[in-house]
Amino acid sequence: MTVETVQVPAYRTFPVQVAQVQRLSPSFLRVTFTGPELDVFASNGFDQRIKVLLPLPGRGIVDCPAGDDWYGAWRALPPEQQMPIRTYTVRAARPELLEVDVDFVLHGATGPASAWAERAVVGDEVVLVGPNARFAGPTGGFEWHPPADASCLLLAGDETAVPAICAIVESLPEGQHARVLLEVPEAGDVLNVAAPRGVEITWLPRQPAAATIPAPRGQLLTAAVVAAVLELGDRLAPSPAAELADVDVDSEILWEVPDDTTARGSSGVYAWLAGEAGVVKGLRRHLVRDVGVDRRSVAFMGYWRAGRVSD
Numbered sequence: 348m349t350v351e352t353v354q355v356p357a358y359r360t361f362p363v364q365v366a367q368v369q370r371l372s373p374s375f376l377r378v379t380f381t382g383p384e385l386d387v388f389a390s391n392g393f394d395q396r397i398k399v400l401l402p403l404p405g406r407g408i409v410d411c412p413a414g415d416d417w418y419g420a421w422r423a424l425p426p427e428q429q430m431p432i433r434t435y436t437v438r439a440a441r442p443e444l445l446e447v448d449v450d451f452v453l454h455g456a457t458g459p460a461s462a463w464a465e466r467a468v469v470g471d472e473v474v475l476v477g478p479n480a481r482f483a484g485p486t487g488g489f490e491w492h493p494p495a496d497a498s499c500l501l502l503a504g505d506e507t508a509v510p511a512i513c514a515i516v517e518s519l520p521e522g523q524h525a526r527v528l529l530e531v532p533e534a535g536d537v538l539n540v541a542a543p544r545g546v547e548i549t550w551l552p553r554q555p556a557a558a559t560i561p562a563p564r565g566q567l568l569t570a571a572v573v574a575a576v577l578e579l580g581d582r583l584a585p586s587p588a589a590e591l592a593d594v595d596v597d598s599e600i601l602w603e604v605p606d607d608t609t610a611r612g613s614s615g616v617y618a619w620l621a622g623e624a625g626v627v628k629g630l631r632r633h634l635v636r637d638v639g640v641d642r643r644s645v646a647f648m649g650y651w652r653a654g655r656v657s658d
């Protein structure tokens with residue numbers, strides 16, 4: 348008798364529809380997706396990333412490839428049939444209700460994802476590529492790996508990292524000391540977060556009031572991270588300032604993350620930083636080269652690049 352082993356992929360496609368659209372603030376739109384197969388969407392939490400395959404004008408999701416090698420099938424399509432793919436964060440997953448929430452930053456109709464979100468209505472279809480609960484091992488797809496004994500956490504990011512940081516914060520145990528720094532477009536984008544005791548959140552609106560000139564992107568976040576690192580002092584900077592290979596954020600992805608086996612944070616401090624790649628690059632240069640932070644303690648992630656399409 349031949350026994351066939353069926354390989355279940357860690358990530359799979361989920362055809363879904365918009366069930367609800369909720370404007371959280373001037374810049375954030377929460378879309379709740381539903382679909383009959385979301386019962387096997389793995390609810391890992393933290394900064395779980397997914398891909399969103401967006402409908403093509405006039406064709407919808409008809410060209411969306413399914414199957415284990417959906418990406419190979421997508422690549423094999425003629426360019427005009429390739430649905431745009433963008434990366435987002437699972438703000439919340441409720442597989443028991445067949446629901447997944449994604450918080451979209453509205454940055455105008457400059458990209459297919461933001462343009463789609465601005466017009467999204469109940470019933471619109473997209474395809475999510477997300478973690479598969481039927482997969483036997485860890486599905487991965489998130490970078491939150493603090494050491495178990497972390498005594499202090501630093502989370503910092505721009506608006507695109509707000510969904511990830513909020514999900515992480517809401518998962519922290521009561522009493523865990525954490526500093527959270529969030530740069531957002533304007534004062535109205537300060538959101539309610541169910542932060543446990545011990546978490547100190549600072550919102551940094553680039554435009555604190557109407558009719559004021561907005562601060563340049565990244566300026567407030569950079570200053571706040573530098574100040575927080577100074578406060579942590581030697582706890583985050585145990586080694587002399589280190590050499591650093593440059594990352595060309597216009598041609599490469601800035602993604603330097605300690606994994607769960609290397610994240611040690613020699614002093615129990617762990618930092619997670621994400622946002623516009625040029626801003627994160629500047630933070631990495633300052634923290635690693637000038638201050639000498641222990642790179643095993645910090646995740647640096649470029650979530651998007653100003654002036655470049657995320658393809």
Ligand SMILES: Cc1cc2nc3c(=O)[nH]c(=O)nc-3n(C[C@H](O)[C@H](O)[C@H](O)COP(=O)(O)OP(=O)(O)OC[C@H]3O[C@@H](n4cnc5c(N)ncnc54)[C@H](O)[C@@H]3O)c2cc1C
Pocket residue numbers: 396433434435436437449450451452453454457458459460461462506507508510511649650651652653654655656657658
């Ligand atoms: C792991 C990960 C998780 C992410 N999670 C989220 C999330 O939960 N919510 C979210 O909104 N984004 C998230 N992002 C960022 C998102 O993928 C990018 O912003 C993406 O470029 C949006 O696609 P688009 O089609 O709207 O724009 P694109 O077609 O990629 O870009 C078109 C133009 O818009 C600019 N642009 C892109 N994003 C922004 C922005 N936020 N503000 C201003 N200009 C922008 C680009 O520089 C480009 O000039 C995440 C990225 C990663 C890597």
